[in-house]
Amino acid sequence: MSKLTDLSIAEAREGLKNKAFSAAELTEAHIRAVEKARALNAFITETPAIARAAAAESDKRIASGTMRPLEGIPMGIKDLFCTKDVLTTAGSHILDGFKPPYESTVTRNMFNDGAVMLGKLNMDEFAMGSSNETSYYGPVINPWRRKGSDAKLVPGGSSGGSSASVAARLAMGATGTDTGGSIRQPAAVTGIAGIKPTYGRCSRWGIVAFASSLDQAGPMARTVRDCAIMLKSMASHDPLDSTSVDIPVPDYEAAMTGNIKGLRVGIPKEYRIDGMPAEIEALWQKGIAWLKDAGAEIVDVSLPHTKYALPAYYIVAPAEASSNLARYDGVRFGLRVPGKDITSLYENTRAAGFGREVQRRILIGTYVLSAGYYDAYYIKAQKLRTLIARDFEEAYAKCDVLLTPTAPGPAFGIGEKTNDPISMYLNDVFTVTVNLAGLPGLSVPAGLNSEGLPLGLQLIGKAFDEATLFRVGEVIEKAAGATPRPQSWWEV
Amino acid sequence: MSVDKETVRRVARLARIAFPEERLEPMAGELNRILAWVEQLNAVDTSMVEPMTSVVKVSLKMREDAVTDGAKAPEVVRNAPSGEDNYFAVPKVVE
Amino acid sequence: MATTRTETGPLIDGATGKWEIVIGMEVHAQVLSKAKLFSGASAEFGADPNAHVSFIDAGMPGMLPVINRFCVEQAVRTGLGLKAQINKHSVFDRKNYFYPDLPSGYQISQYKQPVVGEGIVLVDLPGGKTIEVGIERLHLEQDAGKSLHDQHPDQSFVDLNRAGVALMEIVSRPDLRSAEEAAAYLKKLRAILRYLGTCDGNMEEGSMRADVNVSVRKPGGPLGTRCEIKNVNSMRFVAQAVDYEARRQIDIIEGGGTIKQETRLFDSKKGETRSMRSKEEAHDYRYFPDPDLLPLEFDDAFVARVKASLPELPDDKKDRFMKDYGLNAYDAGVLVAERESADFFEQVARGRDAKLAANWVVNELFGRLNKEGKAIGESPVSAAAMGSIVSLISDGTISGKIAKDVFEIVWTEGGDPAAIVETRGMKQVTDMGAIEAAVDQVIAANPQKVEQAKAKPSMVGWFVGQVMQATGGKANPQAVNELIKKKLGI
Structure with a gap:
C-alpha cells in the first residue's frame, strides 16, 4: 500500500470503508506531515486536537456503518472561513486573536459530512493577492521547485496555503475562495485541481468578505473527482445568504461518465493574449487535441470584452472591499491601537492592522466610490460586467464549455512581482472574467513545463453546470497523465 | 483624473487609515498607475448598457418576522478589545 | 428639493422687515415589527446591553443580511397611507461612514431608488385651515446603535440593541412655514402611522424622531441656506427648535452674516440649537448598491394585497364622521386624531344622538383626560358608560347638568350610569x-x-x-x- 498521505479522497474513502486503515491512522499520518512541513508555512493555525477528536468520531461512525460522505478525510481550511472558537485571521494582523463564536456554513456542511480539520491555512491578507506574499503570517512556499534550483517559488494566491498543503500531501483537500482566480491560479501552479463554483452555489455566510459580488468558496484537491466529492458537501442553499441559490446540488460523481462525445468545446480567441509564453500556448493546443481525441467538437468563439475584465475587476473588487473592510475598526474584535480620540483609534488601528496591498486596495476602492467619480469608475465597471456576461451568453449559444489556460505562466519566484502591482494583477487575466460573470471555472492539472513546474488548463461552464466541468475535467486529467508529486525537500 | 498628494490624504482620511506624510506621494504614484490602467475601460461605449445589479438572476430572499436571534451578549462582546458589562468601550466621543 | 407650496405662509418680524420660515422634515419612524430589518434579533425597546444583538448586527466578519418581509410590507403600507407612488423596483445601498454605533462601517439604506416615491399629507391647522404637504420619498434603512457618554469619565460605551432595527425615513418637501405647521405635520404623520399600525409613534422611546431642516427667506424670495436640526424628539421641541433656529438665522443675516449649512443639535434643556462638532467634517458617503442583497422587487398583486388590508385613514374617517354623523369639521378632526379616540366615539355614538355623543366625548371626556394627562385607553369612563350617559340625556331621564354629576361619579367611583341615576335619585323630575x-x-x-x-x-x-x-x-x-x-x- 502506498503512503496514506498519497491517497486521493476517493481512495481514502474506499480504504476507510473497507477498514484497510482507520480514520485515526489517516489523520495521524497527516498531522505528522503537517508538523514536518512547517518550512512551507502553509498553516497559520494547526488544530491536531480537533482533528484527532473528529477522527475518533469517524471511526465510531465507520464501525457502526453510518459513514458520512467526507468521513474521516483530513482537510485544511483556508483562514478566511470562520471556524467556531478557532482563531480566524484572514491572513491579517487586524484580526489578531479573533475566535468567531460561529461556524461558516461551508465548513459546517463539511464537518457535518465527517471532514476532519487539520488546521487553518495561510493566505493572502483578506484574499488580496496572487502569490500568498501579502499574508501577515509570511509567504507560503510552493512545494514545487524549478529543476536543479532551490529558489523559493510562490504557491499562487490567494489560496496559497490551500494549494501548497494539498500539493505537498499535508491535507487530502482544502477549502479555497475565489474572487478573481484565487482557487484556480494557485491550483494550476501547484499541480492540483480546484473549482470556483457558480456564484450562489456555496453559501458565503461566515466567510470573511473580500468582494461580495465576486467571492465564492470552492474545493481544492489532487484530482477532479476529489473536487467533485468535496463540492457536493460544501454546496448548499443557505437561507442566511441572500445571494445563495435554491437549486438542488446534483450528484457530481455520477455525472463523471468519461463520455464527452459530441460535446462542443469553445476556444475563445481573445485569450490568446500578447506576450503569452509559448509553453502556455502549447499546453492549450495539447488540451484541445486531448478533447478532440475524446470525441468533442472544437468550436472557435469570441469573448470580445475579455481585455476589459481585469480593469473592471480592479474597480469593482476594491470598491466592495473598501466597504466590507470598514468593520475592522478596533472596536468589537481584533487588533486595537489606541489613539487620542475615536478617529485616531480607527486610523492607527487600520494603519497598523492592514498590510500595504490591502491599504492600497481600500484607497482605490474609496476613491472610485467617492463623490464625482462613482459614475466614471464604478458604474462604468458594472456596465462592462454586463457586457462580459453577455459575451459568455452569446458564446454558449455555440458551445457547452470553454477551454482556456488557467494562468499566464508557471509559479514565479518569491519577491519577483511584489513591486509591480499591475504585473501581479495580470496573473488573474484568464480567471477573472469568470468571477465577473458569476460562472463556474475548473482548473485541471495538465502537466509540467520544461523547468518541471506544473501548469493548468481551465474549463469554464454555464451557470450551475459544474457537473459538465467535472466530466470534461476528468477527461483532461486522464489524458495529461498523473502529475508527479513534488520532491519532499521541506521535510524535517 | 489624476490623484495628487492631497487627494491621497483625503481618501486615507475617509478610509480611516493613518498615513505618514512620506507615504502620501509614493501612494499617489501607485494609485495613478492603477487608475491610468483601469481607464482603458473608457474605450468601450457603454451608453446603451445597464450596469450589472446582481450576478445571480434570482429574486431577493425574505425572512418571516420572527425573533430567532440575539440574547447572547457575552458572545457578541467576547472578542472586544475593551468593554464593560457587555458594552463595547471606545474613547469618549463628543457630539 | 423644491417646495410644492405656492402661497406665502405666516411671516415673522425681523429688524429689517418680515421673514418667512421654510421647513422640511425628515422623520425616522421605527417600523413596528418583532425582529430587525436584516437580522432575527428582537426590535423591542429597552433590553440589557447588547442583548438584542445578533452577530449580523454586531458587524462580525462574514455575516450577511436577509431582509424581513414584514418590514417591506410595512413600508409599502405606509406609502399607500401617504397616497404615494410605490416603486416596484428599489435598491438597497450602503452608506459608508465610521462611527462607533455603526458596526459594519456602513448603514444599509436606500439612496437613489427608494421603495416609496412622492405622496401627500393633508395637515389641519388650528383655525380650520388645511395645508397640503408634499412627501418626497420614503425609504427603508437600518437604525444605528447607541453610544452612552455618561457612564465613564473618558470612555463612551456602545450598545447595539438598536443597531439594525428597521426605520422608515419619510422625507417631506420644504412645504412647512411655521413652528405650528411643523408640529401639526408631525402630529398628522404620527396619526397616519398609528392608524396603519406601521409605527407606534412613541417619541419618548425614540421610535419616531424628526430631523428638521430650517431656513429663512424674505417673502417670495429664493430659498435660504438651511440648517438641519437632528433628533428632535417631541412635538413641543419641534416647535421650540424651529422658533429658536429661525430667530438665530434672522439675527445672523440681519447682522450682516451668512448662514453656514450645517448639522445642529437641539438642546431641549436650554431650548437652543448648537452646532454638532462630530458632524463638522465634510461627508462623502460613497453610496453603492449593497452586493449582499438583490434589488427589492414586487408585483402589482403584492401592492394590491397590501392595499386591500389598509384600514380607514384619518382623512377618510373625518369625512365620514362629518357626512354620516353630521359633525362639524372641528369635532370630527379632534375625534379622528387618534384611532382609539375615533373608535371610542363610534362606540358611544352607535344607535344614539351622534352630535350629542361627539359633544360629550370631545368636551367632557377629552377635557378631563387632558387635564389629568391620561390617554384614551386609560379613561376611567368606558365607551359603554359614556354611551349610557348620552342615552340618559337623550331620553330625558337626566338633564345635561345632572349628566355632568353622573359623569363625575363614574369617573371617580366607576359603576353603571343608569344604576347610579336610579339609586341616587338623580332622575329628572317630570311630575x-x-x-x-x-x-x-x-x-x-x-x-x-x-x-x-x-x-x-x-x-x-x-x-x-x-x-x-x-x-x-x-x-x-x-x-x-x-x-x-x-x-x-x-
Missing part, C-alpha cells in the same frame, strides 16, 4: 305638580324680581335657575322655563 309647586314657591318668595321680570323678560333665566336649585337640578329645564313664563304672563 308637573311638583315642578309647579317649586315655581310657585320661588315666585312667592321674590315679588321684587317678579316685577323686574315683567319689564325685562330675560330675567326668566334667573327664575329657572332658582327652581333648578330648589329641585336639586332634577326638574326638566324646558318645562320650568315654560311654566314660569306662563305664570308671570310674559
